[in-house]
Amino acid sequence: MTDSENKAHLDADLNRQALDFHALPRPGKIGTEVTKPAETQRDLSLAYTPGVAEPVRQIHADPDLAYRYTNKGNLVAVITDGTAVLGLGNVGGLAGKPVMEGKAVLFKRFADIDCFDIEVDAESPQAFIETVARIAPTFGGINLEDIAAPHCFEIEQALVEQLDIPVFHDDQHGTAIIIAAGLLNALELQGKTLAEARIVVLGAGAAGIAGVRLLLALGAHPDNIFCVDRQGIIHSGRQDLNTYKRGVAVETEKRTLADAMDGADVFIGVSGPDLVSPEMLASMAPRPIVFALSNPVPEIRPAVALSVRDDLVMATGRSDYPNQINNVLGFPFIFRGALDVRASCINQAMQIAAVEALRTLTREPVPAEVLEAYGLKELSFGPDYIIPKPFDPRLRERVPAAVARAAIDSGVARLQTNL
Template identity: 65%
Template sequence: MSELSASGESRKKAALDYHAFPVPGKLSIELSKPAETQEDLSLAYSPGVAEPVREIARDPENAYRYTGKGNLVAVISDGSAILGLGNLGPLASKPVMEGKCLLFKRFAGINSIDLEVSSDSPQAFIDTVANIALSFGGINLEDIKAPECFEIERILKELCDIPVFHDDQHGTAIVTTAGLLNALEIQDKSITEVRIVCLGAGAAATACCNLMISAGARRENITMLDSKGVIHAERDDINEYKAQFANQTHLRTLDDAIEGADVFLGVSGPDLLSAEQLAKMAARPIVFACSNPDPEIAPELAHQVRQDLIMATGRSDYPNQVNNVLCFPFLFRGALDVRARIINEAMKLAAVEAIRSIAKETVTDDVSKAYGGAALSFGPEYIIPKPTDARLLGRVAAAVAQAAVDTGVAHLPFPAHYPLGGLQDVK
């Protein structure tokens, strides 16, 4: 066995052992109240439980006072687009959904439960989620294939009075946009003027480009490509979501589109951007090659071709990792803390600004130690914060909560003193 294959087998065993031992899975349920005495049990269940039941029946808002609803997020999937592995079904998605729950708890103190839904149609999935939504403070949709995911999220947002958020779309978009704005600042370019090429036309690509437009990019300056080439106004084989980006253009291939482009966003597949194509980009280019585990172009090759490059990937072993964990735990923390009904565009842009601002500040000793003592500072190899940066929780959550209040989608006012860790422990 070669050294490389041995390393792969070792990593596979480590991953399987991690999930299997000492008990299967990554989640457990713990008690938040004493349950030792007869009095404890009589309060926890019958007859004591009747009192909060009556209060909630009188006023449903009391569910937030007497149950864990306000700090509980459901992570829900049909397993149709699992982490780059494809449609392997809902049960196979369970390790991913458990992992998402782990991240909610680890980074934002949010209790989370995974739900894998076996459904024979998008409508059946929608009905299932809508019927159980009142149990939760928020819903995180995950690993649902496009274009069904767009309609599923849209309808559920209309049906539910709690935040419904498809992280594969909007979490990716928030972190990508934060990184892009910082990269543009370093490269001395303006988002209102740059020409952007997006290779990929699925959920993440569409959300990224739409949020970039909200942040100032011009729709006519974005060229999006799917597996058949440039999405342009003369094509009659595109759905309504791709049609948003169907510009009048003579460009037809990636080779056409990439010439003179300022920004390349890859949310497609490995090795689809060649060295020759990268060489054709404008001066001081920005490349977000986010295909996982193998990017659209290897960073080593990209930096050989363009020394004036800023590059980001989806991988943790290269600088500038586009990692959704920079966003979704803290976004939900802020939304839950003011009991937001939805997560709107203003809240997403507030998260963008909070995330990108942290990257410009002095890196804390804790973050530096977590990354081997690396001397990190704002620049081409550090355009977005690291996930372990403790400032993300308080700053992103507070910005999101304030935006929810300012746009009228919050049930609660913004607290006078917003604590660093959010409001999950504040009575």
């Protein structure tokens, strides 16, 4: 059997297992649970009529009491229009439902947050915005998911302005936060600084533009970041740029990805497979950093990259290579921190707090249970460990606390807890 035939066989087997996993013994991946007794007539009279009338009256008089008498404070909506589902594109909301259910699993598994997945059939961004705004009172937070750029920017901004609960587009900010945490550590290992690093970002969708914005907030120099889309470098002379791409345009004579890569310190790929050639990688500055995050096939494959450069630090979006840039390191814990203090939003200060918490945790000794979970004998801060592992139990303690503190300090928290 050839390598390609073996891969096809393994893919087919995985697909069969995935379908069985989703279908058996009960369709789907999530359900609901009853959190109060429902065994006696008295239980039912308290859970429903007539007992339920009193919390209704209390909430009517003071809407904040919904956090006391209902599940609102620990309930997040995972909402999509299905226009950018994984690498599958615009498959529609219903086809995106398995992904939304999966997101709900991660919220519950890592941060004990309850979720409803909601798939919206919306004919326009405005229709989507109106739908979400109308159902928002049910929830303590809104996680927007798999919404295509540029509409995702418009949708998130409108909902942030209209709602008084956290609205977070994970494909934008979750990815940006994990990239930033790993990159700051990688820069230190390579003896470089964010302020001076020349950075190439391939892909100018949700993750790419949000990543640039966060890196600028952390101290990157705007003249040193080159964003590249299908037409080449996003420069100020282009006439085909939307509002969001204009915000990351630079003045430069460079035009192509190869031009941008020449002498670059950092490459961040959030685009597609095999778009970076060995020659491009070879042209980068000494001690380069390569985040090839296209999944499942990176912009340049680790085996190729390591054969060209032995002085690089590399990350991918895959779990079978070191340094996986995985959003599960972020969104469950960011929402946990925001919900714990009833934050009205997830602002930039809270995002930066998450970056710093992840960055700092990587430098501490790794617990034995993490080594066991990943079948490792040792693991320490270095080229193959620039970001924590998803099953690190310390994430549940550190990241929410940092996010909650930032919410309090920036004035968007309703609760002032002792952190």
